[in-house]
Amino acid sequence: MGVFTEKAAVGAGDWPQGAEETSQTRRRRVRGRVWRGLIRVSTVFGLLVLTTLLYNVVNSTWGYVVVRDQLSEQLIVLLERSHITHAERRVDALKMVDGNPHAVVVMSSQLVPAVPDGFRGVPIGDQHAALALIALVPEENRFLLGLDETLLRQLLREGSRWSDLAPNWPTESISLMFVVDEDGVLSRWAARQDLPNLDNLGTNAMLAVLETHLSAGLLRRYDREEPMADRSRANLLALVQERVKEPEVLATFTLRDSLVRQGEIQAFAESEGAIAEFRSWLTPGFLVRPQSANAARSGIRTALLGSLWVIAITIIFSVPLGIGAAIYLEEFSSRNWFGRVIETNINNLAGVPSIIYGMLGLVIFVRALTQITSGSLFGTVSADEASGRTILSAGLTLGLLILPVIIINGQEAIRAVPDSLREAAYGVGSTRWQCVRWHVLPMAVPGILTGAILAVSRALGETAPLVVIGAATFISVDPTNLFAKFTVLPIQIYQWTSRPQAEFRNIAAAAILVLLVLLLFINATAVLLRNRAESQRM
Amino acid sequence: MAVSNVDGTTEGGGYALTASNLQVWYGGFHAVSDVSMEVPTHRITAMIGPSGCGKSTLLRTFNRMNDLVDVARVEGSVHYRGVDIYGPDVDPVEVRRRIGMVFQKPNPFPKSIFENVAWGARIHGFKGDMEQLVEDCLRRVVLWDEVKDKLNQSGLSLSGGQQQRLCIARAIAVQPDIVLMDEPCSALDPIATLHIEELMRDLAAQYTIVVVTHNMQQAARVSDYTAFFSVIPETRTGELVEVGPTDMIFDSPDNPRTNDYITGRFG
Ligand SMILES: Nc1ncnc2c1ncn2[C@@H]1O[C@H](COP(=O)(O)OP(=O)(O)O)[C@@H](O)[C@H]1O
Ligand SMILES: [Mg+2]
Numbered sequence: 001m002g003v004f005t006e007k008a009a010v011g012a013g014d015w016p017q018g019a020e021e022t023s024q025t026r027r028r029r030v031r032g033r034v035w036r037g038l039i040r041v042s043t044v045f046g047l048l049v050l051t052t053l054l055y056n057v058v059n060s061t062w063g064y065v066v067v068r069d070q071l072s073e074q075l076i077v078l079l080e081r082s083h084i085t086h087a088e089r090r091v092d093a094l095k096m097v098d099g100n101p102h103a104v105v106v107m108s109s110q111l112v113p114a115v116p117d118g119f120r121g122v123p124i125g126d127q128h129a130a131l132a133l134i135a136l137v138p139e140e141n142r143f144l145l146g147l148d149e150t151l152l153r154q155l156l157r158e159g160s161r162w163s164d165l166a167p168n169w170p171t172e173s174i175s176l177m178f179v180v181d182e183d184g185v186l187s188r189w190a191a192r193q194d195l196p197n198l199d200n201l202g203t204n205a206m207l208a209v210l211e212t213h214l215s216a217g218l219l220r221r222y223d224r225e226e227p228m229a230d231r232s233r234a235n236l237l238a239l240v241q242e243r244v245k246e247p248e249v250l251a252t253f254t255l256r257d258s259l260v261r262q263g264e265i266q267a268f269a270e271s272e273g274a275i276a277e278f279r280s281w282l283t284p285g286f287l288v289r290p291q292s293a294n295a296a297r298s299g300i301r302t303a304l305l306g307s308l309w310v311i312a313i314t315i316i317f318s319v320p321l322g323i324g325a326a327i328y329l330e331e332f333s334s335r336n337w338f339g340r341v342i343e344t345n346i347n348n349l350a351g352v353p354s355i356i357y358g359m360l361g362l363v364i365f366v367r368a369l370t371q372i373t374s375g376s377l378f379g380t381v382s383a384d385e386a387s388g389r390t391i392l393s394a395g396l397t398l399g400l401l402i403l404p405v406i407i408i409n410g411q412e413a414i415r416a417v418p419d420s421l422r423e424a425a426y427g428v429g430s431t432r433w434q435c436v437r438w439h440v441l442p443m444a445v446p447g448i449l450t451g452a453i454l455a456v457s458r459a460l461g462e463t464a465p466l467v468v469i470g471a472a473t474f475i476s477v478d479p480t481n482l483f484a485k486f487t488v489l490p491i492q493i494y495q496w497t498s499r500p501q502a503e504f505r506n507i508a509a510a511a512i513l514v515l516l517v518l519l520l521f522i523n524a525t526a527v528l529l530r531n532r533a534e535s536q537r538m
Numbered sequence: 539m540a541v542s543n544v545d546g547t548t549e550g551g552g553y554a555l556t557a558s559n560l561q562v563w564y565g566g567f568h569a570v571s572d573v574s575m576e577v578p579t580h581r582i583t584a585m586i587g588p589s590g591c592g593k594s595t596l597l598r599t600f601n602r603m604n605d606l607v608d609v610a611r612v613e614g615s616v617h618y619r620g621v622d623i624y625g626p627d628v629d630p631v632e633v634r635r636r637i638g639m640v641f642q643k644p645n646p647f648p649k650s651i652f653e654n655v656a657w658g659a660r661i662h663g664f665k666g667d668m669e670q671l672v673e674d675c676l677r678r679v680v681l682w683d684e685v686k687d688k689l690n691q692s693g694l695s696l697s698g699g700q701q702q703r704l705c706i707a708r709a710i711a712v713q714p715d716i717v718l719m720d721e722p723c724s725a726l727d728p729i730a731t732l733h734i735e736e737l738m739r740d741l742a743a744q745y746t747i748v749v750v751t752h753n754m755q756q757a758a759r760v761s762d763y764t765a766f767f768s769v770i771p772e773t774r775t776g777e778l779v780e781v782g783p784t785d786m787i788f789d790s791p792d793n794p795r796t797n798d799y800i801t802g803r804f805g
Contacts, residue, residue: 335608420645424705426606428658428712429635438657439647 060509061282063258064265066250068274073198076209076244198240206236213244242297249296249503250274282510290476295503300511302475303492306391307460309479310488313395314459318403319452326410331436350404358468361397366469375483389470392482397465402455409451413444446530453526457519463490489515554579554716554746555600560614562595562604569595573778575765582738582747584757584784587767592776593750597718600748601637602630635662638709642721644701646693651685654693654704658712675707679737699730706737710745717741719749723756735760754800758788766796
């Protein structure tokens with residue numbers, strides 16, 4: 001029932017009354033609620049999509065990696081310290097010993113003359129030169145003293161506890177590996193103990209390690225790149241890590257798996273004789289390393305620099321041009337059929353697929369203007385090796401791509417400036433330009449900036465047109481000028497995601513995060529500029 | 539209201555503006571037809587008439603403000619100091635410096651109070667003491683005492699009435715001869731309206747003022763001359779019905795339509 005009794009009025013029958021009014025009101029409310037619900041659902045849906053995206057990226061950027069070193073750091077150090085040389089280079093079998101905290105015993109067919117600090121050398125069976133073994137035992141591990149060949153053989157074949165071998169030894173289980181040559185004769189046996197880190201080795205030691213483990217050919221190649229003796233310690237260390245330790249990623253796990261299936265991952269690592277370590281694929285090193293065929297050693301420096309260069313050219317080219325065109329179209333050109341044709345065209349251009357712009361860029365910048373875009377006109381490269389597939393071409397192509405968007409947004413912002421402001425300026429005898437310069441633009445700048453930044457963000461994420469104009473997919477040389485070959489972040493990401501190895505997906509995710517942060521940074525700059533512009537007008 | 543010094547010469551002196559056979563079109567729409575009238579120097583001329591009869595349109599032809607409307611087309615002439623402001627050699631920028639304008643809705647620049655007054659003078663290359671000029675103009679519109687301590691604050695921070703006075707100060711800062719006012723009080727409360735009206739009387743000593751108003755009491759209170767406009771019902775085209783000294787228009791209009799409108803039987 002309607003709450004208010006109707007006063008008898010003329011035409012009262014034309015209006016819903018009583019119960020009819022109540023239900024009519026209720027229907028209006030219901031309709032409103034339905035719409036509100038729909039709007040809310042779409043908002044939630046949008047948020048969900050965004051969250052899923054972020055979740056996916058983050059999920060792949062952090063997580064466990066199961067890595068197996070070809071040679072453990074400890075062994076590298078040990079071998080270096082025990083002066084075991086080329087003759088014993090079949091140490092690759094020793095990798096099996098990784099993970100034992102108790103002792104290191106290396107058996108070598110050579111007698112080791114010098115015993116490293118903290119270790120006691122126990123020559124065993126030195127009468128059998130061919131089978132001469134050496135056990136390097138930390139001082140604390142006294143129980144290994146007195147180990148002779150018989151015991152050792154026994155230990156290697158059947159022992160599972162130290163006490164199985166000698167009654168006075170501890171009952172701890174032996175966690176070590178036995179390596180038996182094909183002929184059944186034990187030639188090596190090793191286990192590991194906490195050793196100094198690889199990082200603690202000096203330059204000379206590092207050189208020695210490299211000389212021991214690297215083939216002569218490889219050594220010569222590195223020497224040619226940069227003489228070994230001149231290399232820094234960090235450089236040598238990196239080489240040792242890469243070439244001697246040679247970690248191999250067996251499997252990578254998502255953040256979610258890393259959190260909920262930690263036990264399984266550890267078990268898997270153990271079964272593979274590998275180590276599971278929690279890794280962030282996004283590290284400072286990832287930002288500054290160049291591309292590499294090995295995901296773990298790959299970085300995005302080249303792509304990041306490429307993106308920054310290209311976007312800088314895009315901004316320099318399209319933002320002033322776009323704003324200028326917007327001002328001209330809004331404030332100076334007259335509204336005749338010609339202006340309308342231009343305006344319609346610009347609107348249409350904004351909707352043209354980006355790949356078409358790529359083809360346009362290919363024809364204009366890469367081919368027709370090769371002389372300029374390759375820099376051969378300015379003498380940076382000789383004419384016969386001139387290629388227009390450069391940063392300059394890319395920046396200009398993306399500039400063309402976002403120009404219509406900047407113009408349209410600029411026009412929108414300028415149109416939003418109330419005419420009363422223009423009239424005020426003209427009323428005191430301002431020229432058009434003075435009015436635009438001092439009143440319209442300051443008022444429109446926030447809007448113009450917003451539009452321009454949105455457009456630039458879009459350019460930053462563009463892949464297709466750059467593929468068309470020929471961005472490099474694998475490149476490890478930093479772009480240093482306008483005429484350099486380049487790749488950009490999205491292309492790098494795309495390329496990585498299409499690689500079969502799982503770990504490339506992880507670095508792709510890390511690169512996506514970098515791209516997102518870059519976008520965020522650009523947007524934040526825009527917001528700051530906009531706030532400044534807004535606070536300047538009173 | 540005393541009327542004097544109207545000698546009817548078109549060459550300066552008595553008339554600040556002389557409009558002859560003015561016609562205005564907006565595209566194909568004939569907005570104002572064939573208006574000829576004079577605006578006497580140092581007097582207040584009021585333009586009254588029903589809404590949509592082309593008062594604003596006509597006022598804007600007096601300083602070529604209609605140039606800014608793409609579809610607007612003006613025929614006829616407006617002579618100012620013996621020169622047709624629609625003549626080929628005339629730059630509208632110079633016209634508008636001498637014939638200023640105050641708008642219906644106060645529209646200060648979104649800048650400081652000081653800058654609101656100073657900007658016009660600056661773009662015209664004023665070389666004198668800017669602070670003195672700003673102070674003089676603000677005193678002239680009786681705003682100085684209210685704003686002298688906050689000249690750096692935004693012009694938009696003032697009340698409506700203050701804003702409109704600021705706009706008048708801005709208009710007179712470029713030393714115009716004529717100030718055109720398009721319903722300057724219609725967005726203001728009665729007290730602010732009173733202030734502006736006093737100000738107009740005050741300014742008339744120095745400037746020629748043309749004011750559009752829909753308020754007949756206001757026209758009667760402040761103006762020396764009144765022009766009454768009306769629309770031709772079929773075409774919606776505005777036309778000048780009659781113009782003359784205000785007391786004559788209000789007391790004994792020649793045209794019965796004027797009488798109808800003034801006594802409230804019309805529009
Ligand atoms: N910019 C314009 N474009 C088209 N028609 C306009 C424009 N400005 C005013 N008009 C028309 O001109 C006529 C006169 O308007 P106006 O001068 O504002 O009347 P008033 O100020 O007397 O109320 C009206 O019919 C109005 O619709
Ligand atoms: Mg009007």
